[in-house]
Amino acid sequence: MAQPHSHVFLGDRLVPADQATVGVASSAVLYGLSVYTVFPVLVEGGSRHAFRLADHFRRLEESCKIIGIDRFAQEWDHSRFEVGVRELVAANAPADDVFVRVSVHVVESIPGTRVRGCAIQVSMFVYDAVPIVPQDGMRLKSSPWRRIPDNAIPSRAKVNGAYVNSVLAKQDAIDSGYDDCVFLDGSGHVCELSAANIFLVRGGTLITPDVSCDILDGINRRTVLTLAHEEGIPVRERTVDLTELYIADEVFVTGTSAGAAPVFEIDGRTVGAGIVGPVTTALRKRHAAALRGDTEHGWVTPLS
Structure with a gap:
């Protein structure tokens, strides 16, 4: 079980992790009224950098705007955010890759x-930075729990309280002997996993549910779509049926905490040949390189 490192940024200063608390009578506790983002900090030869830091700040801004948390835009800008991240990483001085979780409570x-x-x-x-799903081939189960629709709790906002939905679905999958779930919407179309976006490959084309399908508009999802275009891989964002996953040549998932992880089985059916396919292999390689700063997209922010 992952634990916070020793120093936590809370409010406007660093405090010991055991002193970083939010009141039991706060809206964050009473109603799950917080939004968050998670991004990786990679360690290379003693230096550290964050991946797509500006995009993660924008995610916080947009989540707050959607939910109506107006004080964040009044009190925080990207400069203040980046200063806080730098102070936090410097204080903890991680020697290996880590994730940073930022919440607005x-x-x-x-x-x-x-x-x-x-x-x-x-x-x-x-x-x-411990992945939340297996990286060497995962087994998924379609969930009996439906994904919360965007017109109930907006999927584009990473709202803490909404993740009760994910807990129900993933726990059902774990209890059934699987690694994670496949969420469907009210019409039975594929949305995502409990905390990761999903892709499939059919006939060399990369397919993924579009952003109107009650999914999180994931930053790593967008990263993979960009890299696929650069690789010359045909891409389609559209509605996906569950049975399409059963007959896909390849399936993989993406997310900050999921990486780019292959799927070998869904509802007891082997995906493709049950191995990592060529499109997944190519995009995993490009994704790993992007995280390490080997691209020219401006996605990396040096921290030390």
Whole structure:
């Protein structure tokens, strides 16, 4: 089980991890009223860099705007965010790759079910970069729990409270002997995993549910789509049926905490030949290189 490293950024300063707390009467605790993002910090030869830092700040901005957390835009900008990240990483001085989780908590005490004008607190912590899914071939189960639709809790916002939906679905998969779930929408179309986007390959074409399919518009998803275009791989973003996954040549998933991980089995059916396919192999290689800063996209922010 991953644990926060020793120093946590909370509010406007660094504090020991065991002192980084949010009040039990806050909206963050009472209603799950926080939004968050997670990004990797890679360690190379003693130097450290963050991947797509500006995009992760933009995700926080957009999540707050969607939910109505207006104080974040008033109190934080990218410069302040980056300073906080730098202070946090420098204080913890990780020797290996880590993830950084940044949350915007609504900390107003017992405000009732409202959000505008409520006080916020930003937290940032570092933890070991341990993938949340197997990297050598995973087994998935379609979930009996349906993905929350965008018109109930917006999928584009990473809202902490919404992840109860993911917990129900993933726990069902684990209890059934699988690694993770495949979420379907109310019409039975494929959305994503509990915390990762999904891709399939058929006839050399890379296919993934589009952003209107109750999915998170994932930053690593966008990264893979960019890299696929550069590799000359045909790409289609569209509605996907569950049975298409059964007959796909390849399936893989993406996410900060999932990496780019191949899927070998879905609902007891072997995907393709049950090995990592050529498209997955090519995109995993490009994705790993992008994380390490081997591309010219401006995706890497040196931190030390």
